[in-house]
Amino acid sequence: MTVSVVVADDQELVRSGFALILDSQPDLSVVAEAGDGLQAVEAVRRLAPDVALLDIRMPGLDGIEAARIVCAETDTKVIMLTTFDQDDYVYDALEAGASGFLLKDVRADDLVHAVRVAVAGEALLAPAVTRRLIDSVRAAGRAAVLPGSLDVLTEREREVLTLLGHGLSNAEIAARLVVSDHTVKTHVSNVLTKLGLRDRVQAVIAAYETGLLRPSGRFSR
Incomplete structure (x- = not known):
């Protein structure tokens, strides 16, 4: 079975790089790329991919709101892309329904692994992101x-x-x-x-x- 993926990031080089890595795998296929949250949501609605990679900060509609819509309306698994200075958004994205988080400097094999893990119904959090998540939960008393x-x-x-x-x-x-x-x-x-x-x-x-x-x-x- 081929896993279909939508990649959304407003940085073309990042987006294209992730798409190239995923498309190189025999069991993965990037069916669409999106430069903002609205395009990402439209692509998911239209193509019903297995997984959507969503950058947190995108113009028009940010990744968290896009994840909220995707997770509420579809069965597509969402993996958020973040950088160290964006880790404070982790809890909100998980509440929106995201299945995991990856740092943008993720290694190619870890990116591929994350997509496969999400499709299998499991979840993945980069260790650094997990640390910030737990700190956030404790600090807010959630x-x-x-x-x-x-x-x-x-x-x-x-x-x-x-x-x-x-x-x-x-x-x-x-x-x-x-x-x-x-x-x-x-x-x-x-x-x-x-x-x-x-x-x-x-x-x-x-x-x-x-x-x-x-x-x-x-x-x-």
């Missing part, structure tokens, strides 16, 4: 992401949530717990359902908001 209590989770589900909070993939969690990938998928699904969470990104936030994990200088992908 707790709206988690409507339930960890008491509803089994011991194994809490363990899985902890590993999700460290950014581990299903395969990495399976290896750590010595169980099958299918078993991990079941546990992850149960965690999201019981806590009323949308996706793995919200699970990462929940792990810290509840005190299950505490910010340190180290985050895993």
